[in-house]
Amino acid sequence: MRRIITGLVQQQNTMDVHDNMQRLKQKILALSQQGASLVVLPELHNTLYFCQTEDVDHFDLAEPIPGKSTSFYSTVAKEARVVLVTSLFEKRAPGLYHNTAVVFDKDGSMAGMYRKMHIPDDPAYYEKFYFTPGDLGFRPIVTSIGILGILVCWDQWYPEAARLMALAGSEILIYPTAIGWETTDPEEEKERQISAWMTVQRGHAIANGIPVVTVNRTGHEADPSGVTGGIAFWGNSFVCGPQGELTARAQAREEEILLVEIDMERSENVRRWWPFLRDRRIDKYNDITQRYIDLP
Secondary structure, eight states, X not given: OOEEEEEEXXXXXXXXXXXXXXXXXXXXXXXXXXXXXXXXXXXXXXXXXXXXXXOGGGGXXXXXXSSHHHHHHHHHHHXXXXXXXXXXXXXXXXXXXXXXXXXXOTTSOEEEEEEOOOOOOBTTBXXXXXXXXXXXXXXXXXXXXXXXXXXOGGGGGOHHHHHHHHXXXXXXXXXXXXXXXXXXXXXXXXXXXXXXXXXXXXXXXXXXXXXXXXXXXXXXXXXXXXXXXXXXXXXXXXXXXTTOOEEEEOOSSSOEEEEEEEETTHHHHHHHHSOTTTTOOGGGOGGGGSSOOOOO
């Protein structure tokens, strides 16, 4: 049976980038020692989530790829002998920046990268100020353990992104994430938000017949502007199987590492039982590329 032992790192970050990276390294090595062959980190894991405000000084956090961070995580991946999914603030050129996931193989080589395609622009999530939408398309990354469909955070809400990754051969969908509650939201609204977040991603697993791995950060990060109460990242990193079945789920408010065994052969069986890809009416989907369909 083909199985991937997968490690999830749910971490709370501070302003100390070096400390954040060293703590991630220790968690990656710990998961490796427990048998992980794949380790996934949260979105923009080197720093605090700086997109709560629009501040040009934050562009100084960006790095070229390859650069110092890719060198660091390449070394960690090689030492741990894991396929490592990272999430970096990429400086592509002066004035041109991306939110970029970089995947390293077990030998430390760069297997590929994905630039976040869907960029939010909401209170406390002012990402359009910082990130240019990705231009690499929805192309999976081939690694020594399998074909990975890497998407990032806001991409989670778009079934088109998951479908295109699946159609391109992805064996698993992976979402590095940084999402949480504005602290003044009422409890019932918080519950609706996290329920919707998990439901839509479990739906991607079901619709495409492949597992989903989502890794979020945790902890409260203050709004530097003081306009809001900051973001309480809701953790709840999770793994679900190709029928949407939850196989692991982290806590909300605590740092945590999870080790999950993913049965990669199960997708084949599920797709035989539920042949959604076979029954797609590809001859009738032309309108999907429209922004909105105005009826006469």
